[in-house]
Amino acid sequence: MxxxxxxxxxxxxxxGVGKGTVRRELFEQENDLKYSISxxxxxxxxxxxxxxxxxYKTREEFEKLIEENQLLEYAQFVNNYYGTPRKYVEETLAAGHDVFLEIEVQGAMQVKENFPEGVFIFLFPPSLEELKNRIVNRGTESQEKVLGRLKEARNEIEMMDAYDYVVVNDHVEHAVTKVTAIIQSEHCRRDRIAKQYKKLLEDELS
Amino acid sequence: MxxxxxxxxxxxxxxGVGKGTVRRELFEQENDLKYSISxxxxxxxxxxxxxxxxxYKTREEFEKLIEENQLLEYAQFVNNYYGTPRKYVEETLAAGHDVFLEIEVQGAMQVKENFPEGVFIFLFPPSLEELKNRIVNRGTESQEKVLGRLKEARNEIEMMDAYDYVVVNDHVEHAVTKVTAIIQSEHCRRDRIAKQYKKLLEDELS
Structure with missing residues (x-):
């Protein structure tokens, strides 16, 4: 209607929080999500x-798209560009499909800047103690390096302020259930749909 | 954690939108909701x-509680007061339980004023056309009365602006699924939980 x-x-x-695992599990379930193609x-x-x-684009084409702000985010790895094309996302949304993007924290911050109307979900480690142990016991690193890594982890987690939701990845099924609930409830948000309902109201109830 | x-x-x-049916079905499912006792x-x-x-309170006790702003909402029916006691709600929330309140639009607006941090869900009729037909074909009412009722229905629906979510009651199971998703996702909202996670971060990851 x-x-x-x-x-x-x-x-x-x-x-290392398990973003890929949650995404794969989510896409194995029945839903109408489209995965964002890079x-x-x-x-x-x-x-x-x-x-x-x-x-697939040439370096020249890609750099032209960067200039034209046609990428929601991009980065270089091993001398190649990778990014999220704005056009594909916008066309898929316009056709009525949700788009799902799984991405590193730095990329998410770029998307936030270029597409603030997105819904940002932060996957939180199941246990900070475990995360800490993993960092501290990684091997024969200097204390300086260990402290640096702890600081990096803290910084990454403090970025959650830019997000709309926080989901703890204690069990992948729990995390997927929560992400699914977020997707469903976002479609019920009054500020997204009230305008359309009012239009309906004017048309039908007069 | x-x-x-x-x-x-x-x-x-x-x-007539079916609030009671949705509430009863919701409470038949397994969850940790407490129903607000009037x-x-x-x-x-x-x-x-x-x-x-x-x-159960005497009229005197009830009126004292009204004066002390101890009711989230209240109304009189057939010479008796009915209302939602703030204390029961606040104590139940403090104990870590969600509280669920099913109520008419006027009462909800009072709650909104007294407890704006609540999450307000507006149940929307499955079809405005059906709602209209019900109003228009109610019997031998004057055209004036019919127009009055249409206006009232419009006014009630326009109050959705004060709500956080809109759920269409097309099928009771769909509506219950959506309400359940809203409950779950609200617990993942970053603005509710970021402070606690950061405290954890300071304690554990240092």
């Missing part, structure tokens, strides 16, 4: 398809 | 228990 636009959901969180300058590998695995 | 306060959820909406000046009936069915 209501024609609704899709919503962009961004799942992020500190390294754009890259790296070469297409055998079996990969343009517009399925990635959107 | 986090000690969390409960949340007050208020389900409301226009007369206070009344009407006499206790056989089999009823104080603090279970209602909190």
């Amino acid at each position: 209501i024609e609704e636009k899709g919503i962009l959901f961004i799942l992020s969180g500190p390294s 754009m890259t300058t790296r070469e297409k590998r055998p079996g990969e398809k343009d517009g399925v695995d990635y959107f | 986090i000690e969390e306060k409960g949340i007050l959820f208020i389900l409301s909406g226009p007369s 206070m009344t000046t009407r006499e206790k009936r056989p089999g009823e228990k104080d603090g279970v069915d209602y909190f």
Whole structure:
């Protein structure tokens, strides 16, 4: 009865928190989510398809898109660009589908700047003590290095202030249930839909 | 790992939309919701228990509580007061339980004023056309009366602006699923929990 636009959901969180596992589990369930397809300058590998695995671009094309602010976020790894094309996201949302993006904290902050109407979900480690032990006991690192890593982890976690939701990844099924609830409840938010309901009201109840 | 306060959820909406049915179905499912117990000046009936069915008060006691702003909302029906005691709600929330209140639109507006941190859910009729037909074809009413009722229905629906969520009651199971998702996702909202997580961070990750 209501024609609704899709919503962009961004799942992020500190390294090693299990973002990929939660995303994979989420996509194995029945839902109407579209995974955001990245754009890259790296070469297409055998079996990969343009517009399925990635959107493949030349370095020149990619840099032109950066200039035109056509990427919600991008980064360079091993001399190649990777990014999230704004056009694909906006067209998919306009067609009424939700888009799901799983991404590192730095990338999420870029998306926040370029697409603040997205819904930002921060995946929180199940236990900070465990995270700490992992950092401290990593091996034969100097105390200085260990302290640096602890600081980095704290900084990453303090970025949760920019997010709308925090989900603890204590068990992957719990985390997926919560993310699913967030997706469903965001579609019920009055500020998203009240305008459309009022239009309906004017048309039908007069 | 986090000690969390409960949340007050208020389900409301226009007369006849099916609030009671959704509430009953919700409470048949497994969850940790406590139903808000009302206070009344009407006499206790056989089999009823104080603090279970209602909190029973004299007219004098009730009016004193009104003066002391100890009711989140109240109204008079058939010469008796009915209301929602603030103390019961606040103590239940402090003990970590969510409280659920199903109430008419006018009462919900009072709660909004007295307890703005509640989460307000507006139950929307499945079809405005059906609502209109019900009003128009109610019988032998004058055209003036019919127009009056249409206006009232419009006014009630326009009150949705004060709500956080809108849920369409197309099927009771769908509505209950959505209300359940809202309850779960509200517990993940960063602005509710970030402070506690940061405290944890200071304690553990240093």
